[in-house]
Amino acid sequence: MCHRVSLNVRRRYLPRDVLVGRRLRGGVRDDTPESGDYDAPLRRVLLTYGRSHLPAFLLGGVASACSIALELLPSYLLGLAIDVFFTDARPFALPLVPDAWLPTAVRAQFGLLVGVAFACYLGAAGLAWINSWAWNHFAQHLQHAVRTAAYRTMQDLELAFFEGTQTGELMSVLNNDVNQLEEFLTTSLHNAMRIVTRVVVIGAIMLWLNWQLALVSLAVVPILVAVSVVFVRRIQPKYGAVREQVGSLNARLENNLGGIETVKAYTNEAFENDRVASASGSYLDRQWDAIRVRIAFFPVVRAITATGYTVTFLLGGWWVLFGPPFVFTEPLSAGVLVTFLLYSRRFRYPMRRVGEVLDDYQYASAAAARIVDVEERRPRLPEVDDAVDLVDPEGRVTYEHVSFAYPGSDGRVLEDVSFAVAPGDFVGVVGPTGAGKTTLLKLLLRFYEVDAGAVRIDGHDVRDLTRTSLRDAIGYVSQEPYLFHGTVAENIRYGREDADRAAVVEAAKRAGAHEFVTDLPDGYDTVVGERGVKLSGGQRQRLAIARALVTDPELFVLDEATSHVDNETETVIRRQLAELTADRTTFAIAHRLSTVRDADTILVFDDGQLVEHGTHEELLAQDGLYADLWAVQVGSVEDLPARFASPEAMD
Ligand SMILES: Nc1ncnc2c1ncn2[C@@H]1O[C@H](COP(=O)(O)OP(=O)(O)OP(=O)(O)O)[C@@H](O)[C@H]1O
Numbered sequence: 119m120c121h122r123v124s125l126n127v128r129r130r131y132l133p134r135d136v137l138v139g140r141r142l143r144g145g146v147r148d149d150t151p152e153s154g155d156y157d158a159p160l161r162r163v164l165l166t167y168g169r170s171h172l173p174a175f176l177l178g179g180v181a182s183a184c185s186i187a188l189e190l191l192p193s194y195l196l197g198l199a200i201d202v203f204f205t206d207a208r209p210f211a212l213p214l215v216p217d218a219w220l221p222t223a224v225r226a227q228f229g230l231l232v233g234v235a236f237a238c239y240l241g242a243a244g245l246a247w248i249n250s251w252a253w254n255h256f257a258q259h260l261q262h263a264v265r266t267a268a269y270r271t272m273q274d275l276e277l278a279f280f281e282g283t284q285t286g287e288l289m290s291v292l293n294n295d296v297n298q299l300e301e302f303l304t305t306s307l308h309n310a311m312r313i314v315t316r317v318v319v320i321g322a323i324m325l326w327l328n329w330q331l332a333l334v335s336l337a338v339v340p341i342l343v344a345v346s347v348v349f350v351r352r353i354q355p356k357y358g359a360v361r362e363q364v365g366s367l368n369a370r371l372e373n374n375l376g377g378i379e380t381v382k383a384y385t386n387e388a389f390e391n392d393r394v395a396s397a398s399g400s401y402l403d404r405q406w407d408a409i410r411v412r413i414a415f416f417p418v419v420r421a422i423t424a425t426g427y428t429v430t431f432l433l434g435g436w437w438v439l440f441g442p443p444f445v446f447t448e449p450l451s452a453g454v455l456v457t458f459l460l461y462s463r464r465f466r467y468p469m470r471r472v473g474e475v476l477d478d479y480q481y482a483s484a485a486a487a488r489i490v491d492v493e494e495r496r497p498r499l500p501e502v503d504d505a506v507d508l509v510d511p512e513g514r515v516t517y518e519h520v521s522f523a524y525p526g527s528d529g530r531v532l533e534d535v536s537f538a539v540a541p542g543d544f545v546g547v548v549g550p551t552g553a554g555k556t557t558l559l560k561l562l563l564r565f566y567e568v569d570a571g572a573v574r575i576d577g578h579d580v581r582d583l584t585r586t587s588l589r590d591a592i593g594y595v596s597q598e599p600y601l602f603h604g605t606v607a608e609n610i611r612y613g614r615e616d617a618d619r620a621a622v623v624e625a626a627k628r629a630g631a632h633e634f635v636t637d638l639p640d641g642y643d644t645v646v647g648e649r650g651v652k653l654s655g656g657q658r659q660r661l662a663i664a665r666a667l668v669t670d671p672e673l674f675v676l677d678e679a680t681s682h683v684d685n686e687t688e689t690v691i692r693r694q695l696a697e698l699t700a701d702r703t704t705f706a707i708a709h710r711l712s713t714v715r716d717a718d719t720i721l722v723f724d725d726g727q728l729v730e731h732g733t734h735e736e737l738l739a740q741d742g743l744y745a746d747l748w749a750v751q752v753g754s755v756e757d758l759p760a761r762f763a764s765p766e767a768m769d
Pocket residue numbers: 281524527531549550551552553554555556557558
């Protein structure tokens with residue numbers, strides 16, 4: 119038993135527990151109630167997702183109750199057998215069966231009793247199977263429905279939500295919280311059923327057999343419930359402390375292992391060992407504190423049930439031997455006493471589970487509250503009702519007095535930005551780090567919404583376009599492209615599912631990736647590892663470009679798409695891209711100015727403002743920020759402007 123309990127407890131201390139009682143921060147939403155403020159979240163989740171499987175749930179409940187009740191009957195039959203066959207204290211009779219149907223010969227009566235007891239056990243086993251099948255069916259389908267619905271809701275949320283919420287927290291909801299519900303349904307609910315059914319059935323049989331002795335034997339039930347409630351109240355804050363410490367320990371381990379390269383580079387292994395040992399030591403202290411209370415609970419329950427058993431034995435034995443003691447008046451036979459004693463022992467097991475069931479209920483409610491919290495979220499950037507599709511755009515892009523600040527942050531990242539780009543233009547976007555270049559182009563994809571002004575494609579405000587048609591029209595290669603665990607071909611095909619091998623290879627050639635891909639052990643079928651760890655930064659970028667090219671988009675947005683590629687490869691890619699982007703509007707953010715030197719227009723940003731624009735030559739002639747940046751890059755040090763001359767000057 120202890121094994122089951124300790125496993126159970128350990129399960130709860132997995133990372134999800136870091137979240138118990140906390141809602142997803144999400145960073146950007148302050149209009150939802152706190153977690154747990156929802157009305158009966160557990161009931162809501164069960165009704166919403168379990169409704170279509172309700173018959174299975176009810177069937178399981180009935181089967182569970184009947185199975186537990188049947189298991190209790192043989193103890194009654196044993197008492198009856200003693201009274202009928204050994205002490206002759208009772209006539210042979212079975213409850214609910216007319217006497218006329220019963221045999222009169224002792225052998226037949228004895229055989230019938232043994233047969234009924236056997237049938238009870240067999241029936242209980244069969245019903246237990248039905249219960250397991252039905253409740254697992256219910257729980258597994260509910261788990262699937264909740265997880266997929268929560269995931270769907272998350273997918274519709276805006277980027278800012280994911281930026282404001284730790285991935286671990288989202289994973290916790292999708293995995294641990296959902297699993298918690300499943301476990302509650304299959305294990306705890308069954309235990310709850312077991313407790314209630316046993317108490318009700320045993321109580322009913324005892325009261326029917328001898329209501330006076332029953333009152334004595336059943337007196338332990340309220341005592342056990344009270345002790346369990348006290349236990350739960352005492353252990354709960356200790357569990358909370360352990361959970362909190364698990365969070366710190368996990369964060370410490372994650373940080374350490376995630377940054378193992380840096381740890382090694384600075385030979386800080388001993389320092390990290392100390393930090394982990396200290397976090398683990400705190401965990402040990404808190405865990406031990408909880409264990410001390412937990413292990414005291416079970417002996418107390420045993421002692422109470424043992425006392426109840428002893429009192430029943432002492433009083434009942436006296437009663438059988440010398441007649442009713444004290445105020446008691448009912449007759450009591452040896453067989454009935456045996457039934458009472460067998461039942462008294464049966465209280466112990468379910469009652470020690472009371473604390474666990476209450477505990478699990480709270481966990482499941484907290485898990486349900488967090489699931490509801492996700493479900494209640496609505497996209498902050500929904501499509502308008504009459505959103506139109508962007509069909510075959512020419513690629514005219516205009517920014518009209520665009521201003522933008524990230525949700526939840528104070529300062530504006532873009533301030534009154536206006537420009538227009540003709541269809542098919544190649545536009546370079548340059549400026550010092552943090553100037554707002556990436557943000558500018560994320561607004562084109564409507565990852566965020568402008569605070570003022572408008573971003574238009576072919577005259578359509580991007581807010582009036584369907585999200586799918588807008589993003590399908592734009593091939594986007596981000597600064598740190600993400601590759602999924604899978605093969606090279608699968609990663610390129612991610613842009614267009616139905617792309618055949620020829621299209622994949624063609625895209626890779628244009629992105630300058632074909633050569634290195636064919637050098638990989640399995641060519642296009644080489645698995646790139648999680649996040650593409652088995653590839654170099656430049657190789658990852660080229661695959662990301664190929665992924666954008668395979669979709670054949672009308673516009674391109676390349677955010678530092680070749681920053682990790684050597685100069686020669688970049689020249690090759692640029693030539694290929696120039697051909698490909700000749701008639702498609704292309705935005706290319708670049709720190710390496712040679713990348714955008716030939717652009718039709720170069721937009722120069724500084725501190726969220728468009729400070730210059732023009733061709734390379736025009737901008738050099740202006741002798742402003744662009745000319746300064748260019749001077750830095752071509753290495754004419756004597757021309758280095760003051761702002762780049764010393765680090766202090768750059769601040
Ligand atoms: N998701 C975000 N939430 C809040 N602030 C952000 C977010 N992303 C960027 N910022 C802030 O917005 C500003 C502009 O960032 P942005 O990435 O657009 O600059 P950038 O010009 O592309 O820089 P770099 O050349 O270094 O990539 C920075 O001050 C940055 O800290």
